[in-house]
Amino acid sequence: xxxxxxxxxxxxxxxxxxxxxxxxxxxxxxxxxxxxxxxxxxxxxxxxxxxxxxxxxxxxxxxxxxxxxxxxxxxxxxxxxxxxxxxxxxxxxxxxxxxxxxxxxxxxxxxxxxx
Numbered sequence: 266x267x268x269x270x271x272x273x274x275x276x277x278x279x280x281x282x283x284x285x286x287x288x289x290x291x292x293x294x295x296x297x298x299x300x301x302x303x304x305x306x307x308x309x310x311x312x313x314x315x316x317x318x319x320x321x322x323x324x325x326x327x328x329x330x331x332x333x334x335x336x337x338x339x340x341x342x343x344x345x346x347x348x349x350x351x352x353x354x355x356x357x358x359x360x361x362x363x364x365x366x367x368x369x370x371x372x373x374x375x376x377x378x379x380x
Contacts, residue, residue, distance in 0.1 A: 301377050309372040316365055324358065 346354070 298379065302376075305379070306376060309375070313369060315374070316368065320358075320361055320365070323361070
């Protein structure tokens with residue numbers, strides 16, 4: 266809005282003969298492009314924040330219990346995971362972390378390409 270107002274004021278001043286055309290104000294299209302680039306960055310950050318939130322809730326849901334030291338612990342309290350369950354959960358979490366890393370890398374490339 267500020268840039269648009271400056272452009273209108275500048276054009277009115279040039280039309281009235283108060284200013285020459287040597288002092289050009291900021292270009293509106295460049296400012297709009299920067300604004301949309303910032304909006305894209307905000308959108309990417311919100312997507313990453315949503316992924317992190319989903320990861321945290323999944324982590325809380327799938328690993329709220331302690332892990333049993335025995336690999337084949339069929340008996341015992343129900344508040345523990347056996348080792349094989351824990352390993353499969355960790356593999357899923359590593360896979361998800363890799364997906365987040367890939368998303369961040371892709372977002373960084375996209376931002377660098379826009380500049």
